[in-house]
Amino acid sequence: MTEGVAQRYRDLDLWSAGEVLEALYEAQLRAVAALKEALPALEKAAGAAVERLRAGGYLAYAGAGTSGRLAVLDGVELLPTFGFSRVRFLLAGGERAFSEAVEGAEDDLEGGLTLGRSVAPKDVLLAVAASGQTPFTLGVLRGAKEQGALTVALANNPGTPLLLEADHPILLNTGPEPIAGSTRLGAGTAQKVALNLFSTLVMVRLGRVYGNRMARMRVQNAKLRTRAAEMVKEMAGVSGEEAKRLLEAYRDPALAALVALGLGAEEALALLEEKGVRGALVEVRR
Structure with missing residues (x-):
């Protein structure tokens, strides 16, 4: 005791x-x-x-x-x-x-x-x-x-x-x-x-990681911006500059990646809630 x-x-x-x-x-x-x-x-x-x-x-x-x-x-x-x-x-x-x-x-x-x-x-x-x-x-x-x-x-x-x-x-x-x-x-x-x-x-x-990475993290400082940009590049296949631009707008790596892949922000958020990061990426790439 x-x-x-x-x-x-x-x-x-x-x-x-x-x-x-x-x-x-x-x-x-x-x-x-x-x-x-x-x-x-x-x-x-x-x-x-x-x-x-x-x-x-x-x-x-x-x-x-x-x-x-x-x-x-x-x-x-x-x-x-x-x-x-x-x-x-x-x-x-x-x-x-x-x-x-x-x-x-x-x-x-x-x-x-x-x-x-x-x-x-x-x-x-x-x-x-x-x-x-x-x-x-x-x-x-x-x-x-x-x-x-x-x-x-x-x-x-x-x-x-x-x-x-x-x-x-x-x-x-x-x-x-x-x-x-x-x-x-x-x-x-x-x-x-x-x-x-x-x-x-x-x-x-709940699908809030991608592999072992914090794909839904809030991007709040320079270190995290660099880390998040690498994730967006990997998930969406965009350039580093495009990844940074998307992150300025959305502050969420997975959301930014889904927008880069052609979804609207609201649609992307709904898909993330329903299927998680990996499931959402699989869905949008079909």
Whole structure:
């Protein structure tokens, strides 16, 4: 359990700096290794999420404290990386809680329940809590379930309410922390990796990559413009200058490539939503 006191670290404050770092490093590796057993559950949850999102649903992230902040870190990357904007954040204490602790926010079961009820039936609710029993996060999950949303839960303790009540429970069994109860350590690392795996698999299955490239990314700086232009050249067979011109207009490599291949922008966007990048390119090249 994450709140347990591991005998291995009883004298941590007496160790040398090197010993402390070695122990923390080993604990981080164990945390990542704990995900191996969770891969089947992650795969199943991602598959169910894709069905809802393909039908126009939102992906809503919920959590408190470190777990909530890690959830936000994952979600905010979906637009710049994959061009996916249907994301919501249900964070205990609101936006202020991202940069500071908000006293009592994680204990607000009723507040979480109210926020959870704002989630639509076609949405996906991804709830994250190391303990698996944070009142706010549990409230959000219960409220979302009432509305018929798909619920996915990440937690680090087995047999806890969040996992028992979610449609798709994902246990990250990381055990006691090197500093007892400090779930920003092993539990947090496992959560971050699990979030990476889940959201990336979902975006791949939604067709928002081409091969292993970010074909729907938002082009926002010089480095990305260069990368995107190469993708447009490859997908549409146009010159570098033409690729840059199209990107100035559309800011989306796959959209720019489909326009270069003769589609109107609205038609291209609809095709991308329906078939994904590879499917859209196959369709337009027939």
